[in-house]
Amino acid sequence: xxxxxxxxxxxxxxxxxxxxxxxxxxxxxxxxxxxxxxxxxxxxxxxxxxxxxxxxxxxxxxxxxxxxxxxxxxxxxxxxxxxxxxxxxxxxxxxxxxxxxxxxxxxxxxxxxxxxxxxxxxxxxxxxxxxxxxxxxxxxxxxxxxxxxxxxxxxxxxxxxxxxxxxxxxxxxxxxxxxxxxxxxxxxxxxxxxxxxxxxxxxxxxxxxxxxxxxxxxxxxxxxxxxxxxxxxxxxxxxxxxxxxxxxxxxxxxxxxxxxxxxxxxxxxxxxxxxxxxxxxxxxx
Numbered sequence: 464x465x466x467x468x469x470x471x472x473x474x475x476x477x478x479x480x481x482x483x484x485x486x487x488x489x490x491x492x493x494x495x496x497x498x499x500x501x502x503x504x505x506x507x508x509x510x511x512x513x514x515x516x517x518x519x520x521x522x523x524x525x526x527x528x529x530x531x532x533x534x535x536x537x538x539x540x541x542x543x544x545x546x547x548x549x550x551x552x553x554x555x556x557x558x559x560x561x562x563x564x565x566x567x568x569x570x571x572x573x574x575x576x577x578x579x580x581x582x583x584x585x586x587x588x589x590x591x592x593x594x595x596x597x598x599x600x601x602x603x604x605x606x607x608x609x610x611x612x613x614x615x616x617x618x619x620x621x622x623x624x625x626x627x628x629x630x631x632x633x634x635x636x637x638x639x640x641x642x643x644x645x646x647x648x649x650x651x652x653x654x655x656x657x658x659x660x661x662x663x664x665x666x667x668x669x670x671x672x673x674x675x676x677x678x679x680x681x682x683x684x685x686x687x688x689x690x691x692x693x694x695x696x697x698x699x700x701x702x703x704x705x706x707x708x709x710x711x712x713x714x715x716x717x718x719x720x721x722x723x724x725x726x727x728x729x730x731x732x733x734x735x736x737x738x739x740x741x742x743x744x745x746x747x748x
Contacts, residue, residue, distance in 0.1 A: 466496035466559055467542030467622075471524075471532030472513075472550035473503040478666045479512045485553040487518060491560050499539060500550075501532040509550070530631040530638040533615070537630055542622065548663055549616040555662040562619045562661055571654045572624050573643060575599055576617035576661030580668045588671055590723050591730065596659070597709035602697070603657045605704075608647050609695045611655055613639035617663040624653075637688030644692065675733045682737020683744070 468486060472479060486498050500513045501522045513521045524535040533547065546562060548554055555561075558576075565574055580592045602610050618639060628646050631638040646653055668674050688694055697705075706727060710720045 464495060464497060464542045465563065466491070466544050466546055467499060467536070467540035468496060468546045468548070468559075469499045469501065469533055469536035469540065470548055470550055471501045471503055471529040471536070472505065472509050473529075473532075474505050474507045474509060475550035476505075476507045476509045476512060478551040478553075479509055481553045481666060482548070482550050483513070483516055483519065485556075485558075486548075487516070488556060489554075489559045490556055491563070493518075496559055497541060499536040501536045503527070503529065503532040526633060528633055528635045529615070530635075531633045534630045534633065537625055540622065544619055545622055545625065546619045547615050547617070549665075551667045552616050552663045552665050554617075555664075558661060558663070561658060565656065565658050565661070566619070566621065569654065569656055571656040572621050572650075573613070573646065573653070573655045574619040574658050574661060575603070575614055575655070576619075576657075576663060577659050578614065578617060579662055579664045580674075581664055581666060584669065585671070587726060588668070588674060590726055591671075591674055593713050594705070594709050594723075594727065597712055598697075598705050600657045600659070601705045601708050602701075603655060606701060608655075609644075610697060610701070611640075611643055611647065612694075613643040615639040616665065617661060619661070634688075636684035637692070640688060640694060641692050644694065675730070678730050678733045679737035679740075682734040682739075683741035684737075686738045686741035687744075 470482065497520060498518065499520045499522060501524050502510045503524055510521065513519055522535050522539060524532040537545065544562065544566060546559065562574060565571060577596050578592065580588055624646055628649055631642050643655065685696065689696060706724065710723060715723055
């Protein structure tokens with residue numbers, strides 16, 4: 464079998480069916496990929512939704528956290544490539560096919576894909592989408608590996624990496640970046656790549672308020688991950704380079720670039736607030 468797709472879920476009845484249907488409609492031979500959904504203690508109808516699809520494997524993990532759930536799926540996975548997404552995401556029709564082509568053509572051990580927001584969103588939110596993808600692409604192509612990070616909602620890993628370097632740590636957040644950095648530290652020539660064609664739509668992100676809540680959460684989590692992992696966050700110089708890279712990549716005019724810079728400044732304020740909350744939470748432990 465080529466692929467094992469692992470999707471952890473906890474109370475995701477609102478988006479779960481869209482996630483499942485997108486995975487079942489892949490333009491990849493159905494017998495060559497399995498779909499493993501791991502219930503992490505849902506109290507809504509999520510598990511019942513999964514049970515309606517006989518093509519899916521439903522597992523249960525009582526230990527709290529998406530990484531513990533992903534590890535449960537890894538124990539059952541039969542594929543040569545493990546692909547991860549989340550239950551509130553819908554993958555593109557050629558998601559598996561693009562991963563397969565890239566794994567074979569580039570020799571990458573780990574792939575990180577493109578994040579998309581739902582259609583019909585405001586230009587403001589689309590600019591944040593463009594920035595997030597430009598950030599991953601720029602870092603992977605231009606920065607030392609100490610700056611590399613992972614996004615488990617759109618990530619593919621050759622199973623041999625888990626066999627060699629172990630599973631995810633059962634953290635509540637940030638264990639995808641820890642895993643990537645662990646692999647890099649133990650295999651200096653390990654190749655990690657950003658794949659623009661490997662697309663998922665994060666169904667939950669429909670307005671700027673939802674995205675700012677996510678940014679705040681990322682700030683809280685990142686400060687904890689940095690303390691645990693000794694991870695090197697992006698500095699201001701790199702962030703400015705990413706801003707310029709993204710503005711050029713999307714052909715922003717001077718006025719659009721100013722507005723884009725204003726948005727990123729607001730986002731950074733929300734992020735710093737999250738980091739501050741994370742620092743306070745750590746100091747209380």
